[in-house]
Amino acid sequence: MNKLLTDIPKVEIKNHWTPPKWALLQRHMINILNDAALEFVERYVAEDGTLIWRDQWPGMDGSDDPYEGFMNLALFYTLGGSEEVYQKSREIWEGITWQWTEYGQIHNEFDAYYDWMHHGEGSLFFYFLGLSKPNMLKDRQRAMKFANFYTGRDPNVQNYDPDQKLIRSPLTGSKGPRFTVTPEDWSTHRGVLDEYLAPYEDISGVDFSSMKCPWTNDTVYHEIIEKMNQRMNKGDVPLNLNATSLVTHAFMYSQDDHYKQWVLDYLQEWVDRTERNGGIMPDNIGLSGKIGEYNDGKWWGGYYGWRWPHGFMTLIEPVTNACMNATLLTGKKSNLTLARKLLDKNWELGKKENGKWVVPHRYFDSGWTDYRLPDPKYLVYLWTSSMQEEDLKRIDRIDRDHDWNEVIVTNISGRDKKTGRDTKHFIGNTLPWFQYIRGEFPNYPEQILEANLELIARQLEKMRSEAGDPNNWGNLSQASKDMISINMDIDEIHAWQEFCPVYFEGLLQLTLGGPMHISHGGLQFGRVRYFDVQNKRPGLPHSVSALVENITDETAIVNVVNINQFESREVIIQAGTFGEHEFTSVDICDQDNQVQKHTPIHHKWFQLKLEPGSGAKLRFHMKRFVRQPTYRNPWSNEEQVQSYIQGRNTN
Numbered sequence: 001m002n003k004l005l006t007d008i009p010k011v012e013i014k015n016h017w018t019p020p021k022w023a024l025l026q027r028h029m030i031n032i033l034n035d036a037a038l039e040f041v042e043r044y045v046a047e048d049g050t051l052i053w054r055d056q057w058p059g060m061d062g063s064d065d066p067y068e069g070f071m072n073l074a075l076f077y078t079l080g081g082s083e084e085v086y087q088k089s090r091e092i093w094e095g096i097t098w099q100w101t102e103y104g105q106i107h108n109e110f111d112a113y114y115d116w117m118h119h120g121e122g123s124l125f126f127y128f129l130g131l132s133k134p135n136m137l138k139d140r141q142r143a144m145k146f147a148n149f150y151t152g153r154d155p156n157v158q159n160y161d162p163d164q165k166l167i168r169s170p171l172t173g174s175k176g177p178r179f180t181v182t183p184e185d186w187s188t189h190r191g192v193l194d195e196y197l198a199p200y201e202d203i204s205g206v207d208f209s210s211m212k213c214p215w216t217n218d219t220v221y222h223e224i225i226e227k228m229n230q231r232m233n234k235g236d237v238p239l240n241l242n243a244t245s246l247v248t249h250a251f252m253y254s255q256d257d258h259y260k261q262w263v264l265d266y267l268q269e270w271v272d273r274t275e276r277n278g279g280i281m282p283d284n285i286g287l288s289g290k291i292g293e294y295n296d297g298k299w300w301g302g303y304y305g306w307r308w309p310h311g312f313m314t315l316i317e318p319v320t321n322a323c324m325n326a327t328l329l330t331g332k333k334s335n336l337t338l339a340r341k342l343l344d345k346n347w348e349l350g351k352k353e354n355g356k357w358v359v360p361h362r363y364f365d366s367g368w369t370d371y372r373l374p375d376p377k378y379l380v381y382l383w384t385s386s387m388q389e390e391d392l393k394r395i396d397r398i399d400r401d402h403d404w405n406e407v408i409v410t411n412i413s414g415r416d417k418k419t420g421r422d423t424k425h426f427i428g429n430t431l432p433w434f435q436y437i438r439g440e441f442p443n444y445p446e447q448i449l450e451a452n453l454e455l456i457a458r459q460l461e462k463m464r465s466e467a468g469d470p471n472n473w474g475n476l477s478q479a480s481k482d483m484i485s486i487n488m489d490i491d492e493i494h495a496w497q498e499f500c501p502v503y504f505e506g507l508l509q510l511t512l513g514g515p516m517h518i519s520h521g522g523l524q525f526g527r528v529r530y531f532d533v534q535n536k537r538p539g540l541p542h543s544v545s546a547l548v549e550n551i552t553d554e555t556a557i558v559n560v561v562n563i564n565q566f567e568s569r570e571v572i573i574q575a576g577t578f579g580e581h582e583f584t585s586v587d588i589c590d591q592d593n594q595v596q597k598h599t600p601i602h603h604k605w606f607q608l609k610l611e612p613g614s615g616a617k618l619r620f621h622m623k624r625f626v627r628q629p630t631y632r633n634p635w636s637n638e639e640q641v642q643s644y645i646q647g648r649n650t651n
Contacts, residue, residue, distance in 0.1 A: 013560075013610050013611060016615075017614060019563040025445075030081065037502045040502060048091075057493075060113060063118075064111070067124070070096070072504070075131070079508060079512075123249075126143075127245065130249055130252065134632060140644070144254060159172040159173075232294075234287055235294065242318040245321055248328065248629075252631045276291065283304075298365075313375075328629050357373075358373055384525065387552060406432065410426040424519040452506045512529055513526055531634055541571050545563060555620060568612055570610070575627075581625065581627065584601060585602075589617040595619075
């Protein structure tokens with residue numbers, strides 16, 4: 001037997017449990033998702049893993065979208081999805097990578113050049129493969145290769161300036177920084193961006209105050225491209241902090257301190273820039289390190305910055321990702337400081353409006369503007385990392401414009417019309433989960449699982465419709481498009497996400513004890529994860545359900561039940577998604593919450609043997625962020641892992 005398994009503390013559970021409703025719903029949902037995933041693949045994927053789609057695609061946009069459409073297959077496998085779903089996910093990742101190479105946008109297996117909002121989205125699939133089978137040579141070697149594009153190790157891809165500690169452009173990738181864009185690069189965006197505000201306030205013939213800009217007007221379009229090349233495409237932007245997830249991903253395969261140090265150095269550089277700018281994060285840094293170098297000295301107005309196109313979201317989101325990544329790598333909660341300071345500064349700039357405290361989301365030449373209620377979800381993410389009272393206080397000071405104890409069935413990948421919640425990637429219930437995990441929404445598990453099942457049914461109906469047939473795309477009546485709330489003329493590249501039925505926000509929240517990843521490139525954090533002992537794979541064993549009902553800084557309460565009345569199951573529970581925590585001990589309770597046994601652990605893994613129909617409430621005592629994060633699983637044998645391939649030098 002693998003020595004790792006013999007070292008793991010093990011307990012046998014014999015207490016009979018009447019399966020709770022949430023447990024039955026979980027297993028029902030997993031069964032449906034297994035079938036739905038395969039039907040989805042059958043509908044949209046060719047035998048070789050490529051997507052059934054067009055024969056050409058222009059512009060730099062688009063390689064992220066097919067990855068996004070199918071990424072949840074890999075993530076679902078890590079929760080307990082079938083081996084067939086995993087194999088399909090591998091074939092599809094390879095197929096998409098080849099296909100978009102042929103279209104001309106992917107080079108050397110990574111997007112040739114684009115921004116880190118889209119790189120972040122497109123990389124999620126790749127990150128989830130790391131949670132699936134960490135010994136895969138291709139994935140491990142790619143992780144190093146891709147990270148080296150950004151840490152300075154690859155001499156042929158100069159995205160990073162190690163002296164200035166800056167990423168040299170907002171548009172980077174496997175071909176290096178893209179300082180100059182062409183009209184072809186932005187060609188697929190023109191119709192969409194007609195509805196956005198102008199990226200600059202001095203575009204000829206454009207009324208900036210109208211909050212619209214006619215990109216489809218050729219004269220305007222060419223002026224925008226010219227100004228982009230003058231003002232935006234050289235130097236660093238906060239959005240690039242999303243690259244820390246890619247580099248952290250490489251560390252968890254390799255344990256190479258080079259990658260850890262790069263994340264810490266790059267985050268610290270943005271801390272220093274913010275301090276130099278009086279506590280407000282600048283959104284454009286020149287190649288010399290000067291704030292506003294190509295923008296008349298203005299600290300605002302950079303690519304995906306304070307003015308255009310989304311404002312504050314595209315600063316706080318990558319900052320939150322980077323701060324959580326640095327905390328994961330070091331165990332130091334002080335690495336969350338930059339995100340906290342950014343949120344606090346934004347709060348200080350707010351004002352009372354209709355009895356509620358609103359904060360600015362944009363900065364124009366005329367000053368702060370676009371005042372809205374703060375979005376608490378970024379604070380929820382920070383709180384799951386810190387578990388500190390100060391972050392709870394930041395959340396609780398926010399005025400509410402809707403009931404946080406309301407579960408929604410997300411139906412578009414955009415924004416829920418009723419609550420205003422961002423539902424990118426159909427992630428819309430972070431706040432209700434937060435209410436549940438702090439003890440204020442006890443019915444959440446049943447409600448979210450039922451909502452997820454309704455969403456899956458809706459998605460299957462859409463997928464099976466005339467509009468869902470990829471052979472019909474581009475040849476549909478407007479009526480049928482409207483029926484499914486998707487304009488295929490504009491959003492064909494997003495169709496796989498729109499029709500995908502593999503969505504399981506509640507299943508992930510309840511089993512891992514954390515919110516779903518930040519959609520633009522965040523790693524999937526959680527308090528625990530699971531491994532199937534009999535099948536030596538990640539995820540819950542067949543017929544086993546799990547529910548994290550409470551978390552504190554030092555404890556986690558996890559319910560585990562085997563709903564099978566005839567066969568036993570064995571499961572390993574891991575402390576942290578990446579094994580970054582340690583269990584010190586566990587109180588094993590029965591269904592009446594009575595402690596039956598106290599067991600010392602002092603390990604990141606804990607093994608349960610669940611007899612037929614048995615269950616337990618496990619009150620884990622734990623130390624957080626005391627182990628190096630890794631993708632290594634209980635069966636990883638480092639001596640048997642194939643070493644990296646070293647290509648020969650033909651120069």
